[in-house]
Amino acid sequence: MTxxxxxxxxxxxxxxxxxxxxxxxxxxxxxxERAAYDRFVADVVRTHLKxxxxxxxxxxxxxPPTSESRLRNLLEEIHHPGLLRQxxxxxxxxxxLPELEAQASDDIRRLVVEPVLYxxxxxxxxxxxxxxVAFEYMLARLAGRVATFLAxxxxxxxxxLRWWTEHADVDVQHAAEGLEDLETYARYYGLExxxxxxxxELTLRENVFLRRxxxxxxxxxxxxxxxxLSCAS
Amino acid sequence: xxxxSGTVYALRIPxxxxxxxxxxxxxxxxxxxxxxxxxxxxxxxxxxxxxxxxTGETPTDVVAHLARxxxxxxxxxxxxxLRDPGDLxxxxxxxxxxxxxxxxxxxxxxxxxxALIDCVLRRHGVSAATLLPPRRSxxxxxxxxxxxxPTQAARQARWIRLAGLRQVKIKVGVGDxxxxxxxxxxxxxxxxxxxxxxxxxxxxxxxxxAIEQLARYGIASVEQPIPPGAPETLASLRSRSALPLVAxxxxxxxxxxxxxxxxxxxxxxxxxVSKCGGFARSVAVARRAAAAGLxxxxxxxxxxxxxxxxxxxxxxxxxxxxxxxxxSYGTLLLVEDVTDDGLRFGHGGEAPxxxxxxxxxxxxxxxxxxxxxxIVELT
Numbered sequence: 236m237t238x239x240x241x242x243x244x245x246x247x248x249x250x251x252x253x254x255x256x257x258x259x260x261x262x263x264x265x266x267x268e269r270a271a272y273d274r275f276v277a278d279v280v281r282t283h284l285k286x287x288x289x290x291x292x293x294x295x296x297x298x299p300p301t302s303e304s305r306l307r308n309l310l311e312e313i314h315h316p317g318l319l320r321q322x323x324x325x326x327x328x329x330x331x332l333p334e335l336e337a338q339a340s341d342d343i344r345r346l347v348v349e350p351v352l353y354x355x356x357x358x359x360x361x362x363x364x365x366x367x368v369a370f371e372y373m374l375a376r377l378a379g380r381v382a383t384f385l386a387x388x389x390x391x392x393x394x395x396l397r398w399w400t401e402h403a404d405v406d407v408q409h410a411a412e413g414l415e416d417l418e419t420y421a422r423y424y425g426l427e428x429x430x431x432x433x434x435x436e437l438t439l440r441e442n443v444f445l446r447r448x449x450x451x452x453x454x455x456x457x458x459x460x461x462x463x464l465s466c467a468s
Numbered sequence: 469x470x471x472x473s474g475t476v477y478a479l480r481i482p483x484x485x486x487x488x489x490x491x492x493x494x495x496x497x498x499x500x501x502x503x504x505x506x507x508x509x510x511x512x513x514x515x516x517x518x519x520x521x522x523t524g525e526t527p528t529d530v531v532a533h534l535a536r537x538x539x540x541x542x543x544x545x546x547x548x549x550l551r552d553p554g555d556l557x558x559x560x561x562x563x564x565x566x567x568x569x570x571x572x573x574x575x576x577x578x579x580x581x582x583a584l585i586d587c588v589l590r591r592h593g594v595s596a597a598t599l600l601p602p603r604r605s606x607x608x609x610x611x612x613x614x615x616x617x618p619t620q621a622a623r624q625a626r627w628i629r630l631a632g633l634r635q636v637k638i639k640v641g642v643g644d645x646x647x648x649x650x651x652x653x654x655x656x657x658x659x660x661x662x663x664x665x666x667x668x669x670x671x672x673x674x675x676x677x678a679i680e681q682l683a684r685y686g687i688a689s690v691e692q693p694i695p696p697g698a699p700e701t702l703a704s705l706r707s708r709s710a711l712p713l714v715a716x717x718x719x720x721x722x723x724x725x726x727x728x729x730x731x732x733x734x735x736x737x738x739x740x741v742s743k744c745g746g747f748a749r750s751v752a753v754a755r756r757a758a759a760a761g762l763x764x765x766x767x768x769x770x771x772x773x774x775x776x777x778x779x780x781x782x783x784x785x786x787x788x789x790x791x792x793x794x795x796s797y798g799t800l801l802l803v804e805d806v807t808d809d810g811l812r813f814g815h816g817g818e819a820p821x822x823x824x825x826x827x828x829x830x831x832x833x834x835x836x837x838x839x840x841x842x843i844v845e846l847t
Contacts, residue, residue: 341808350814352631352800433626440484441803 238428239418242365242435246372246414253444254377258452263380265388272389274451276326277335280319282370282447283398284339287312289367296360298423301416308409318398325395357424358434364420365438368413373444375410378403469547469591471584474504474846476534477836478527479773482803487770488615490641490669491521497771497802500530500575501836502583504542504846512587513831515776516579517742517769521668522717523574531844533576538563539846542580550588556599559585560748574720574745581746582779586826593825596779600751600786602821607784609793609817610635610661612770615642618651625655632816635661635792637691641669645678649685663688663792668695668717672705683710691738691765692716699731706733714738714765721745725753729760736763736791741779743769754787768795774807778827781811785821793817806835 236244253259261267262275290305290312297305323332353359382399385391393400421431481497488494500516518525525533541564548558563581589596611628613621613636621638628636638652645664652662664687670678675693682690691714694705699718706713712735719725719737721744728734737757744750754764766784768776777796784793796819798805798812805811807829813819822828837843 345809349810350812350819352812352815354630354632354815358630429626430630433623433630436623437627437630446803 237418238421238431239414241428241432242417243372243414245435245439246369249369249439249442249444250373250376252442253373253448254380256442256445256449258445258449262388263384265384267388269389271452272385273326273328275448276322276385276389277328277331278448278450280323280328280332281335281338281342281450284316284319284336285343286315286367288343289363293360293364293367296356296364296420297416298420300423301419304412304416308413311405311409315398315401318401322391322395322398325391326389352437353434355424357426358430361417361421361424361426361431361434362438364413364417365435366443368410368417369439369443371413372410374399374402375407469506469508469510469549469588470544471504471542471547471587472507472544474502474539474583475836476531476842476844476846477501477503477840478531478842478844479806479836479839480841481771481773481839483771483801484799484803485801486614487612487801488642489639489665490615490667494770497773498527499771499773499776500527500534500579501773501775501806501831502534502579502846503831503833503836504580504583504587506587506591508591510587510591511831512583512585512590512826513775513829514579514582514584514586515742515773515779516575517740517772517776518575519743519769522743523720524572525575527842529572530576530579531842533573534580535844535846537573538576538580542584543846547584547588549592550585550599551592551594553599553601556748556751559599559746560752563746574749575742578742578744578746581748582741582775582827585747590826595823595825596747596782596827597786597821597823599747600782602782602785603788604785605821607781607793607796607813607819607821608634609796609813609819610637611817612636612665612794613638613648613652615639615648618644618647621648622651622655625652629656629660633660634817635663637663637665637792637794639667640664640678640682640690641666646681646685649682649687653685658686661688661792662686663691663714665691665714665716666693668692670694672701675705676708680710687711689714689736692718696720699728699733702728702733703731706735712736712763714763716740716743716767719753719757722749722753722756725756729757729762734762736765738765738767739783740767740769741776741783742772747779747783750783751787754783758787758789763791764789765792766790766794768797771801772797773802774798774805774811774829775827775831777811778822778829781819781822782827804835804839806831806839808832 486495611633689712696718714736715734716738798810
């Protein structure tokens with residue numbers, strides 16, 4: 236398998252996990268309380284409000300053969316914060332917007348001040364690239380379903396849902412392009428496939444979508460039963 | 469200063485990946501965190517990592533012992549300011565030993581001791597470095613490879629290689645140890661130090677044979693090859709062992725340390741703050757071991773949050789000599805830590821010193837509540 240195929244397989248697993256998760260199914264099935272939809276919307280807004288900055292960072296690191304597609308991606312991304320604010324306002328979360336903006340900024344601050352695990356900026360970039368493309372990949376497959384359940388069960392109108400519907404329309408192409416660019420990036424910067432895959436695995440150890448979109452929910456403890464001596468070292 | 473109230477949180481924070489060794493496997497952290505408050509409303513935080521096979525404590529035991537025994541002893545008692553290294557002795561005297569079977573309550577004691585120190589230091593705006601001044605400008609951590617299949621172990625080794633860690637400990641005593649060690653050795657550069665930890669999995673005879681095999685793969689030392697017991701048994705094994713031996717579960721109390729030193733049982737001691745009953749005792753055990761010419765390792769319990777990690781960081785920074793340090797895995801292991809700015813190390817295992825008041829971490833009570841299975845108010 237190529238690096239691209241191996242990373243795509245990680246993405247597929249994570250998208251399937253998200254769609255099969257109880258939290259997602261409750262929202263999609265209309266079984267969740269209104270507050271759960273609001274928490275979900277707030278978490279989505281916080282997750283993506285600074286996406287332009289992340290994409291710009293990746294633009295700066297782009298391998299020359301992918302510069303154009305990364306720039307195009309950035310241009311498309313530039314108006315997304317506006318659509319996210321529209322989503323928050325449409326969901327009646329306008330009062331929470333300053334807090335969400337501050338949290339999104341703080342997420343970047345923490346990324347900047349936290350010790351870097353990798354040896355080179357190239358490796359840091361690959362980790363960031365993986366996460367950004369993972370979201371494009373997921374949105375291409377699930378954004379339409381999310382827009383539908385937010386309209387059906389939370390009563391959001393087309394204007395509020397534009398962030399979702401736009402992603403559902405364009406991101407199939409982005410995701411495919413993103414995966415190709417990922418592999419090109421790894422090749423250009425001389426990252427071996429094993430290392431590239433290890434970086435992707437480390438980045439996606441926890442389901443990145445559940446972690447970001449349901450961060451306000453109480454974490455679900457793994458189903459595995461506690462062993463008789465449930466202790467390690 | 470007097471402590472007037474507190475809260476105990478028995479946590480269950482999921483891991484990103486299960487961790488296994490010869491005694492058990494775990495998929496979440498079950499640390500117990502204590503929050504204390506003084507009469508001015510200043511908070512302090514401490515943490516216990518209960519392990520039934522190390523100090524005989526479960527999380528339930530720790531919560532009960534804190535609420536029924538330790539807290540009534542500490543509540544309202546005048547606590548002196550902690551202003552210099554000599555005050556570590558005063559810290560040691562602040563809490564009771566635990567009575568009969570003293571070692572049994574080490575983790576509970578550690579939690580309240582850490583919280584008390586944090587509170588006192590915060591009140592005066594000084595860092596724990598006041599009690600144990602740093603001897604180095606950075607702390608370098610190693611990684612731990614779980615007792616998984618060779619394929620899984622190799623995968624973990626690749627992560628460790630990417631993170632540039634220079635020291636690795638492999639859990640052995642489960643399954644095909646040699647295949648696991650070989651798989652890890654193939655991934656890591658030859659200059660990475662690899663140690664083995666059996667967590668007491670072997671009998672002396674099995675240990676001898678296993679150690680001889682491990683020695684062929686460049687293993688630097690073997691930790692806790694046999695279960696805790698008479699130091700003479702370990703000493704006998706050591707006299708025939710092809711590799712240096714490290715005591716972990718065997719050395720919990722200062723008395724254990726003395727007995728193992730007297731018997732010439734080991735080459736090194738692994739000191740862990742929760743296991744040893746707190747910061748002051750950990751310093752005492754480490755200093756005693758070092759004075760006897762033993763290597764000192766500063767270890768951690770899997771799943772420690774930023775609170776124990778911070779105490780461990782201060783310990784590793786302040787001891788005169790430290791051969792290996794583990795811990796500070798933070799969100800490499802936990803889905804969420806209890807502080808905003810985690811303590812995770814960076815590339816090469818390098819981590820900065822902590823300079824803020826107390827242990828130097830800002831604990832988020834909302835996260836404690838979020839991950840708590842049990843909450844007990846101390847009044």
